[in-house]
Amino acid sequence: MGKHHKEKLLLVFCLVSTFAISMVVFDREARSADLPRSRQNKGLSHIGNTSPDNTATLSPVEQQQSERLKRFHQYCNSNSPGSKRFSPDINLGRYSVSEKYKLIYCFVPKTGSTTTAHVMYQLENGRGTNKFLNRTPGLYLKRLSDYSKEEASLRLRTYTKFITARDPIQRLESAWIEKFLKGPQRDEYTEKYQSMMETVPHLNLKNKSPGDKVGNSSLQQIPFLAFMKAVARQQKRWYNSHWEPAYIRCSPCQVDWDYILHTDTLAQDYHHMFQKLGMSDMEDILPPVRPRKAGANFQERFENIPIGLLWRLKEMYKPDYEMFGFSQENELKKILHIETNNR
Template sequence: MMLCLFHRNSKHRLFAALFLMAALSTIFLVHFRQGNNTVQAEYVAGRDINLHKAKTVPLSIIKGTGFQSLEQEQTTRMAIFQNYCRGRGFKTNEPVSKEAISRFIVNDKYQILYCFVPKTGTTTTKHVFYNLEHGTNTTTLFLGSKHLKFLSEFTETEIYRRLETYIKFIVVRDPLERLASAWMNKFMDIRGAMRYWFIEHYQSMLETITDDRSREKVAFSSEDVEMTYLNGTLKHIPFLAFIRAIAENQTRWMNPHWQPVYQLCSPCQVDWNYIAHTETLVEDFHLFFKKAGIVGRDNIIPDMEERVGSRFYLEGFMKIPLEDIQRIGQLYKSDYDMFGYSFQDDLDSLFKQVVTENQQS
């Protein structure tokens, strides 16, 4: 894995970089093979990880002095996104895919279109727009298709008019954190038939950890845990199998809950008015309400809580081989580049976590 930590014009620094990479790779391998057995057993057996919710943080603390810094952040996000799309020849007057149209939730009261990307805070965001539309303040209602209006329900003329005139809103998330959240939610947290559907439907993901690449039993694949469902036996889907399956980018293993954003919302074909990040969703809502002219409804903006994916993504990915993480980085490269995230920053965070844990052990 290439680490951009030194300038290429220095032979001495290049040598130091290669030496550091070798050292870090060794640390990773040692950590992979000698990880804490208790923690591994927790993940393999499918038991929940003990995560504590963070306390609500005041808006002024989250983003410096308030709305001014939020507006600067939003301007930066839009510039990065627009430069990405222009640099690749995309135009906002090009047709939006049918897949994207089916993902747009319509709020006619405030004339807003929201393209929902799973595992980016969609449950929270759907409740916000539902409450805006109906003048309510619910957070517990299960919002299905009968509660929300989708752009695909309208005629072609009505769809075009809304895409041209409505405020367009999207929420995106760091790709590695989103993947960690998807695995935690669909293969660990949810209960009942839905959890077993995911485990049963994606049993073939286990193929990715039964070949020569996994003979040394990396990460969570060292145990064979079985779950009984109906008249058969289902095996747990380890995080390693999940990541490798996604990296192979086969249709049978793709799902909107972890599919790249560029495949879901035709982002470069849409003239977005606001790009929110899951990592800053609460403060983004405050600024968005102000820009959209939504007054007196701040009470429906949720409190800031710790995201499960933010805690697990370091713990999970530091146990994944570097070559598999690299392949994930390539698959989600467009999401990284167009929405202002950095794959290199994610790698640096993983390296720091590994070094810290080895120093403490």
């Protein structure tokens, strides 16, 4: 067994231990601290009483929503406003509004945001109206920033609020695939972020084959390793909303969410939400169940990512992992499984 592999095994052991300890702390804090009154009355109201006696009566999707909201509330109650891991003030321009159905959604790119923008646009303007747009429908949606402070505050208190979340590492992979590998904006992003190549000076770029060039022959394709290193360095010149942590982008702990949707269960989560909100007649506009774009070559891409880099990214996205219930340990196990089979 090689040194690199032993280091990864050791890290997995440490991560699992840390995760187990955090779960115990979360549980103790949740029992010792009452939820804010608004969360008690609203956070889980759409799925009924979630007391132990009533949990068995919930459907699997309802139980899943209950667990997501519970963990989210635990995280926010465990982190005071002065903590670095607590969400900053809300940017109202990132919240879209459907007045017709009284919905509010915060855009987190690469979590199903484009799909959600199509759904929100059709809810407000009618079935099929999104087909006639020449730009992403998200640009046409009304935002909370379009209202006065009082009007925005009223809607945040009274409208149904939902957010889509995704495993941070999978979200990073998806962002790289779309923006640097084969998406329609590949050339634009490659030129804008060409300086990311500074993070991999050991690569002999001059001798790369023509297939590694993008658009203009002077531009080098951004390797996955360079992208991941650039994101981890958190420099302003390499910032982009497609890999900005959700806890920074949407200030989740400032909002009493009614639903938390996950990218890998997006279709069923939408179906559940529409059913509960009495919007079944609009279910035909919802996305079909389909495989995620990211993940097909997951292990292959991550095998060459240094373990120290994965650790820095884990710390960078730690609030997202914890508040939305994702586990980086599972992703590391996938990588280790492939390596073990190849040795």
